[in-house]
Amino acid sequence: MPDVERVKDESIELPNAYRSWLEYWETVQNQQATNCCNSRCLERAELGCLVRNKKTQETFVTALCPLCASDTNKKVHITKRLLAKKPYTK
Numbered sequence: 001m002p003d004v005e006r007v008k009d010e011s012i013e014l015p016n017a018y019r020s021w022l023e024y025w026e027t028v029q030n031q032q033a034t035n036c037c038n039s040r041c042l043e044r045a046e047l048g049c050l051v052r053n054k055k056t057q058e059t060f061v062t063a064l065c066p067l068c069a070s071d072t073n074k075k076v077h078i079t080k081r082l083l084a085k086k087p088y089t090k
Contacts, residue, residue: 002080004051006072007059012050015087021048025061028084033063037082040075041068050086051076059086 018024025048026033033045043065052059060083068076 002056002078002083003054004060004062004076004078004083005054006069006076007050007052008072012059012086021050021061022046022063024048024087025063025084028061029082036065036068037062037078038064038068039077039079041065043067051078051083053083060084061086 014021014024018027022033022045033048035041036043036045041064045063046066047064047069048061049064049069050059051062062078062083064076
């Protein structure tokens, strides 16, 4: 289970076909977001968020609750299968 950190990168643009990162995540994962993808949280996922794998520095999109999404100092542990690759950007 990779440790990831929240990313505040304004250069990563949401593809035009989606209204939110949560919609992007739900489409790529082919499932509706219900629970926060942080394995240590039991709250409802309401936001699609950009996260970066601490080891590989790869950026992904995942579904998080508002608390996990807003607290950038909180460790977030997400099962690899719940990480959607970020869209390609120039």
